[in-house]
Structures are given as structure tokens and as C-alpha cells.
Amino acid sequence: LGLPFVIAAFTVIPIAYYAIALRHDPELTFASFWWKTITVGPWPSGPIWFVWVLLAFDLTASLLYRVSAHLVDPVNRVSLRGFDQPAVFWLLLVVVTAVVYVPALVHFGANKWFEFGPFSVQASRVLLYFAYFFIGVSVGAANFDRGILSAEGQLPKNRWMWVIATLVPYCLMWCMIYIKRAILGNPNVLPDWYQAIYGTFVVLFSAAILLAILAFFLHQKSPGPNLLDRMQADAYGMFLVHYPIALWIQYVLFDYSWPAIFKAAIGFVLTVLLSWGLTAMLRKIPGASHVL
Known part of the structure; x- marks a missing residue:
């Protein structure tokens, strides 16, 4: 990296x-x-900001592993429950990311970036990214074929339900955008209440679309290699x-x-x-x- x-x-x-x-x-x-x-x-930095941030997360994960190899166990157990109950895993995503993202969005706003030369990251989202990183590490740490990402689990079987779960907060986000432009007059600084509500819809949308995309990939069972392979x-x-x-x-x-x-x-x-x-x-x- x-x-x-x-x-x-x-x-x-x-x-x-x-x-x-x-x-x-x-x-x-x-x-x-x-x-x-x-x-x-x-x-x-353009899109490569993601590369140095991922490297920083990898180094952090290595240090945390030195502290304890069992830090990932609680989320991994939720992943196992997600085999039969994907909604439980979705709820974990929503709660954790809402805690780390919504207050940061209210405090920093959407346009604040931490920048030093080519090293840059969006201030309100850095903890959101780390939360997804840590949860992903926890899912992949063990029991991969018996957790949320098992092709035999409920997630791919209920893929269209996750599409609906994605569309609902997505439409609500557009409603908030309409309020910002047509009612609030598209101000440079948005009220805290607006940021909190919009950030909550972003969290709901992000967790749902993640599971929806994964559900469709898990459902795909082509006999040979396809273009993406x-x-x-x-x-x-x-x-x-x-x-x-x-x-x-x-x-x-x-x-x-x-x-x-x-x-x-x-x-x-x-x-x-x-x-x-x-x-x-x-x-x-x-x-x-x-x-x-």
C-alpha cells in the first residue's frame, strides 16, 4: 500500500x-x-487518499492484535448470527456507525478535510471508515463460511428485501436535499438538526446497500469465470x-x-x-x- x-x-x-x-x-x-x-x-490526493488511510488502518489493526487477538470476537459472533438473521448484523452496522459518524458530521460538517500534502481524509468520515474496516476484519477473522457472508445463509436469499431497505433511506436523503435547497435556501452552514437527520439516513443507507450488494454477489453462482473474475x-x-x-x-x-x-x-x-x-x-x- x-x-x-x-x-x-x-x-x-x-x-x-x-x-x-x-x-x-x-x-x-x-x-x-x-x-x-x-x-x-x-x-x-484524488482517490488515492483511500490507500494511505487503509495503510494506517492496517498498522492500527496490527497494533491492536498485539494488545489482544480477541478484540474481533464480539463482532465475529454477531456475524455468525447474521447467517440466519442478517438484520441483526445490519443493526450492528447502523448503531456503531451512527455513533462514530453522526456526531462528527454535526461537529465538522461535510466539507472539512484533514490535509497534509497528499495525505487527506474527510474529517467527519474517518471514524466511519475505521468502523467499517474493523467490522470487516472481524467478519473475516474466522468462521467465514458460517457467518453473514456465507452463500448458504439468509442474506443472498433475501436480497430483494435489502434492495427495498436501501431505497427507503435513499429517498429520505433526497427529501432532506430538497429541504436544504428549497426550504433552507442551500446555506453554506447547515443547522445541526439537519446534519443529524441527514447523517442518520446516510448511515441507514450505507449499511443497507452494503448488504444488498453483497447479497447479489453471494447469490451469483456462475459455473465458470465471468468478466469480474x-x-x-x-x-x-x-x-x-x-x-x-x-x-x-x-x-x-x-x-x-x-x-x-x-x-x-x-x-x-x-x-x-x-x-x-x-x-x-x-x-x-x-x-x-x-x-x-
Whole structure:
């Protein structure tokens, strides 16, 4: 995680944001933009913020394991109950993430980021991310085939119920967005009550859509490898390299007066294909497959 983050911070991210900078200053050279980015800033991290945060969580988990290898046992027991009662596991997700996210959202708001050079993370969500990380570690620590993620459990059998459970808070989130825009006048600083209610709906939606997506993946039982299986080995590398590809495709398409849906389709397909191809090439470099 560390090596790809460092390499991407110095290469992938400046290449990506150079496309945006050219829109403001067409005469700007990449060399001057790159030097200003890493010396003066701002030095945005783009999507790779997730990589250093995951590395920090991994190091934290290693230290906690040294303290006690049984810290994951309580959540793992809930995972076992989730084999027959997925709603119990969903309730755990909701309660834990509501406790760590809603107060932080009220305190920091949605737009506050902790930033230091390319190291950045959204202030209100850092504990939310760690909660999901820790719960995921606990689920995978033991009894994987007898817990919430068993293909033989109730989760995949009730997948459409989880779709409904996802749509309800999703619609409520849109109701809150309407209130913010049409009633509150879209203020820069939202009232605490609004943040608390909206944050609660986000928590409910996040927990439900997680289980809905997993339920459909667990239900899929194709006899041979499908497209996603073939993509699996390259998926992490695609995540690392896709951002400049996506932004430069948008840069090229910007001046064409084509329908937005058409541009979006071109951007999506080309980004997937080009980032997949580039990752496959990079993984042929000796040793690269260990970090990509």
C-alpha cells in the first residue's frame, strides 16, 4: 500500500490534475505545474487518499492484535448470527456507525478535510471508515463460511428485501436535499438538526446497500469465470491508475456538444478498458504484481 501511494502521489495525481489546470491556463507546462504541486500546493490526493488511510488502518489493526487477538470476537459472533438473521448484523452496522459518524458530521460538517500534502481524509468520515474496516476484519477473522457472508445463509436469499431497505433511506436523503435547497435556501452552514437527520439516513443507507450488494454477489453462482473474475487480479491497479485516464478523457470531450449520457458512456468504457490494459502491462514489470 505504501509504495503505490508514494508513486501515485508523485505521478498519477499530478498528471490527472494537470488536465484541470490546463482549462484555467492553457499555456501552463506540466513541469511547472508538477513542481508547484509538490512544493507550494495544493497537493490533492484524488482517490488515492483511500490507500494511505487503509495503510494506517492496517498498522492500527496490527497494533491492536498485539494488545489482544480477541478484540474481533464480539463482532465475529454477531456475524455468525447474521447467517440466519442478517438484520441483526445490519443493526450492528447502523448503531456503531451512527455513533462514530453522526456526531462528527454535526461537529465538522461535510466539507472539512484533514490535509497534509497528499495525505487527506474527510474529517467527519474517518471514524466511519475505521468502523467499517474493523467490522470487516472481524467478519473475516474466522468462521467465514458460517457467518453473514456465507452463500448458504439468509442474506443472498433475501436480497430483494435489502434492495427495498436501501431505497427507503435513499429517498429520505433526497427529501432532506430538497429541504436544504428549497426550504433552507442551500446555506453554506447547515443547522445541526439537519446534519443529524441527514447523517442518520446516510448511515441507514450505507449499511443497507452494503448488504444488498453483497447479497447479489453471494447469490451469483456462475459455473465458470465471468468478466469480474477476470478483472479481479487487476482491480487494485485499475483503481490506482484510472483517475488521470478519466480526467483526460473528459478534457478531450469537453468541447464537444454531445449529450451528457453519450459522453458519460464513452468516458466509462474507455476508462475501464484503458486502465485495465495499463494495469495488465504494469503487472508484467518484475515485482510489480506484488504491489498492484
